[in-house]
Amino acid sequence: MGEPKCVYQESRPKDGKCSTKLIKRCQGREKGVTNLPIIEVKDLRKKFGDFEAVRGISFSVKKGEIFGFLGPNGAGKTTTINMLTGLALPTAGEIIIAGQDGIKDIKRVQQLIGIVPDESNLYDEMNGYDNLVFCASLYGMKKARREKRARELLKQFALDDAGNKPFKAYSKGMKRKLTIAAGIIHEPEILFLDEPTTGIDVESARQIRRLITELNAKGTTIFLTTHYIEEAERLCHRIGFITSGEIVKVSSVRALMNEAQQEKTVEFAIERGGGPELGTALLQQFSHITVKQMSPDSIRISAAEEIQLMPFMRFFDECGIVVREAKILRPSLEEVFVKLTGIEISKLKEEKGGGKK
Amino acid sequence: MRTGLAFWSILKKDMRNYYLKPPNISWGIIFPISWSLMFIMRSATPVDVRELLPGVMALSVLFGTTSMLAVTITFERKSRSFERLLLAPISLNRLMLAKTTGAILFGLVNAFIPVLVVSFLVDLSGVNWVLTVVGVLLIAVTSTFLGLFIAVSVREVFEAQTFSNFFRFPMIFLCGLFIPIDHLPFFMQPFSYLLPLTYGVDLLRFAINKTGYLRLGLSLIVLLGYSIGLFTISVHNIRKKWIY
Ligand SMILES: Nc1ncnc2c1ncn2[C@@H]1O[C@H](COP(=O)(O)OP(=O)(O)OP(=O)(O)O)[C@@H](O)[C@H]1O
Ligand SMILES: [Mg+2]
Numbered sequence: 001m002g003e004p005k006c007v008y009q010e011s012r013p014k015d016g017k018c019s020t021k022l023i024k025r026c027q028g029r030e031k032g033v034t035n036l037p038i039i040e041v042k043d044l045r046k047k048f049g050d051f052e053a054v055r056g057i058s059f060s061v062k063k064g065e066i067f068g069f070l071g072p073n074g075a076g077k078t079t080t081i082n083m084l085t086g087l088a089l090p091t092a093g094e095i096i097i098a099g100q101d102g103i104k105d106i107k108r109v110q111q112l113i114g115i116v117p118d119e120s121n122l123y124d125e126m127n128g129y130d131n132l133v134f135c136a137s138l139y140g141m142k143k144a145r146r147e148k149r150a151r152e153l154l155k156q157f158a159l160d161d162a163g164n165k166p167f168k169a170y171s172k173g174m175k176r177k178l179t180i181a182a183g184i185i186h187e188p189e190i191l192f193l194d195e196p197t198t199g200i201d202v203e204s205a206r207q208i209r210r211l212i213t214e215l216n217a218k219g220t221t222i223f224l225t226t227h228y229i230e231e232a233e234r235l236c237h238r239i240g241f242i243t244s245g246e247i248v249k250v251s252s253v254r255a256l257m258n259e260a261q262q263e264k265t266v267e268f269a270i271e272r273g274g275g276p277e278l279g280t281a282l283l284q285q286f287s288h289i290t291v292k293q294m295s296p297d298s299i300r301i302s303a304a305e306e307i308q309l310m311p312f313m314r315f316f317d318e319c320g321i322v323v324r325e326a327k328i329l330r331p332s333l334e335e336v337f338v339k340l341t342g343i344e345i346s347k348l349k350e351e352k353g354g355g356k357k
Numbered sequence: 358m359r360t361g362l363a364f365w366s367i368l369k370k371d372m373r374n375y376y377l378k379p380p381n382i383s384w385g386i387i388f389p390i391s392w393s394l395m396f397i398m399r400s401a402t403p404v405d406v407r408e409l410l411p412g413v414m415a416l417s418v419l420f421g422t423t424s425m426l427a428v429t430i431t432f433e434r435k436s437r438s439f440e441r442l443l444l445a446p447i448s449l450n451r452l453m454l455a456k457t458t459g460a461i462l463f464g465l466v467n468a469f470i471p472v473l474v475v476s477f478l479v480d481l482s483g484v485n486w487v488l489t490v491v492g493v494l495l496i497a498v499t500s501t502f503l504g505l506f507i508a509v510s511v512r513e514v515f516e517a518q519t520f521s522n523f524f525r526f527p528m529i530f531l532c533g534l535f536i537p538i539d540h541l542p543f544f545m546q547p548f549s550y551l552l553p554l555t556y557g558v559d560l561l562r563f564a565i566n567k568t569g570y571l572r573l574g575l576s577l578i579v580l581l582g583y584s585i586g587l588f589t590i591s592v593h594n595i596r597k598k599w600i601y
Contacts, residue, residue, distance in 0.1 A: 048601075085444055088601055110446040121437040125374060137366035138445035182441075 033237055038063040038190060038221050039084065039102075044093035046079050046245075053079045055245040056093070061190075061223055061238075066216050068236035069225040076245040077225035078118060081194050084223070085115050098189060111139065114188030118195045120175040124168035128159055128178050131167055132185055139186035146185070153181040157211070173204030180211065184220070191215065193224040197231060209235060265302040265329040266309065267294070271322035278319070285315055300329070363447045367455035375429050376463045385463065389417040389470040406479045408568075411561035412534040414468045415554060418496045419528065421467035424521035426460040426504030431517040434508075434599075443600060453592050457501045464497030465490075488564035488573075495580035496557035502587035503553075509594040528554045538570075553583040 039061040046054040054076045061067040069077045082088035084095060086106035095102030097109045122131045129150055136146030154163045157177045162170060170178065176196065184191060196212065197205035212235060216222050226232050232239045233253060240250045251259075279291040282301065289307075292300040301307060309326055316323050375381065396409045433439040442452055475481065507520045530536065531545065532554040538546055549555050556576040563569030569576070 086600070087440060087443060107446050107448055110444060115444050117437070117440065119437060121441050123370075123374065123438050124436060126370075134366060134370055135441065138363045138442070138447065140360065140362050140446075142362075 032217065032219065033065040034063045036063045037061065037096075038098055039067075039223065040094075040096040041080075041084070042094040044080070044083060044095065045091045046076070046083060046088060047091045052091075053245050054083070054090075057242070057245070057247045059240050059247060059250050061221060063221055064216070064219060065237040066212065066222040066224065066235055068232040068239045069223070069242055070227065070229065070232045070239050071225075071242035072227055074244075075242045077242060078194055079245075080242070081115075081192050081223070081225060085113060085192055086110055111186075112189045114183040114186065114191045116180050116183040116191070116193045116196060118198065120167075120179045122167050122175075122179060122182060125166055127164045127166050128154060128170070129163040131178065132182055135182040136185045141186060149185050149187075153185060157181050158207075173200045173207075176200055176204065176208065177211075180208065184215065188220065190221045190223065193222065195225055195227070197226070197228070263302055263304060264307050265300055266307045266312070267298060267300045267327045267329050268312070268316070268323050269325040269327075270297050270299060270316065271324055278321070281319070282315070286311070360447045360451055363445060364451055364455045367442065367452070368458050371429065371456065371459035372462075375425070376459055381425070381463070385421055385467045386470055388420060389413060389467060390474060392416055393471050393474055406475055407481070407566055410471060410475055411558055411565050413471045414493060414561055415496055415532070415534070415558045416529065417467040417471060418464040418493060418557075419500045419525060419554060422460045422464040422497055422500040423504040423507070423525060424518055425463060426457060426501050427507040427511070427517035427521050428514055429460075430456065430505070430508035431511055431514050434512075435514065439599075449592055449596060449600075453505065453588070453595065457498075457505055457588075460501040460504060461494070461497045464500060465493055468493040468497070485564045489561065491577075492557060492560040492564050495560070495577070495584065496554065498584045499553040499557065499580055499587065502584060502591060505591040506587050506594075509591050509598060528552050531555070532558050533570075534558055553580055556580050 037060040041060065042058050043056045044054055044058070045052065045056050057076075057080065069080065071077055079088060083090045084097070084102060086102075086109070090103060098112050100109050102109050123134070126134065132150035132153060133146050136149060141149070151160075151163075154160045157180070159174060159177060159181070162174060162178075167175065167178065180193070180196065183193075193212070196208050200208070209231070212222060212224070224235070236253060238250060238252045239256070241248045276293070278299065279293055282291050282299075283289070286301075288305075289301050289303045292302070294300055301312065307328070313323060313326070392413045393409065396413060430439065433442075442456075443449075445452070447455075472481070503524060504521065507517055507524070511517050511520055527548075531538075531541070531549045532552055533549060538549045538555065541549060556571065556579045559569040559571045560573065560576040560580070563573055563576075
């Protein structure tokens, strides 16, 4: 509890290369994740007129995990959440949630799930406390229990002072926090969060991420959507990449990290530029490498296996090029994502406004 | 019952948030009184106040419920808080009953304000109170469900208002309140008989003054039919349009 078990490296180098430290820290986070699927989705489709927003996606979420849906604007994330929670009716496909039919028995399923939509949907004119108590009553919670829970949550979310202020007087971050509180007041087994940190400031986003990890540590399965790669990486056990209504890959963060470790890159800082012919010469001399001239005084060499430095040092020496520094780099997750999914990172980062990190 | 609790909470919340707000309470009082005074004053001869009562009651209910429900639901849809209700583990039928019960109760109260006023002016003995309550209830239910029907058909709050009036004003003129139906142009009479309010007003006339034209049973059945029909169509449309 407290800090997430896998903490995003705040001191990550600017170019996004990931460090061994992050990879190690990720390995402890699968505690509490079971192998039991709690959400199973098969060939789910949603058409709006002629436009197919979700095109036959299949995936499953294991009990106890944080599963992230990562994708650019308009990918179909919200549409999928809406189908899973009963706000939209699938055109085709199957949803099983906690062993129940998520389409036919949705009302029974809704008792087990909590939903935090991308925009707050509480009552503007009611105060924070009343909003929470009302939401709890929708789930059949008895008076004493719902009042106690409401007070506890206000305290936990540092909103106790705002409890008797009308919701409309809340800041964006406060609204998001109260909406999360309303989503978990009935202690759901599964929590759906649609872009929990979009559009709020850095500090509130951090608090919300901490709350999500704490909830998960207590056993709540979490399904969240985001278009922040760092957020998915920091929070999720597994990530489903969705673009244009299709899932291009579902993978655990750990597997991606391992994949990221597969390719090795060394960056040489050189004193005198070798020009374009240096790259050609390197490729002639060494097989199975790729060469990228980053700037006149920096060159990157990548290979599928461990790169021995000495042969390269000798090579540069023979060419009369002085090497100031040789840095071993690993490709960032971002680069792996682009390679695996074909999703342009810039597209992913197109924001609807607001802060990340 | 679990969903019973949700039902009461929704009803209580709506009462507190909408119906018991001071502007609505005063509207609920001023409006029926104005209607009563208008009727009394426009008549040159001293009118039989009892004759006016059914009409005033019916209009108070109609104006108290239809737009009220249409507006509050459209408002909640715009602010997305309605989604929260759709996401709750409560069946759509029960949810919509909870949403409409508030307006129905508000309509009932509205209807009996003129009765209270009139009771100071004339003797109200001989009124069949049971039938009066049944009549008012049926008018309240049909007008509320008409409001629901309107809410499902519009997106904006102002549209809800306009659309409510689109139904209400023709209804006032065609229901036989100002002009007896058999005095209306021949081609308009069928429309009168399509309106639930026609049957509601007649039922109240019968209950209060024993002067209804239509058969009591017919009025009851038509009103009940309208109630069930409008509710079923509305819930069906909600399922189709809002759970999209
Ligand atoms: N009710 C609707 N009617 C028609 N088209 C819709 C509807 N809802 C969503 N769409 C379309 O479906 C696609 C997927 O939308 P969705 O909201 O699921 O995307 P998203 O991944 O949540 O995007 P964002 O990151 O912007 O929230 C979009 O092209 C959107 O325009
Ligand atoms: Mg979305």
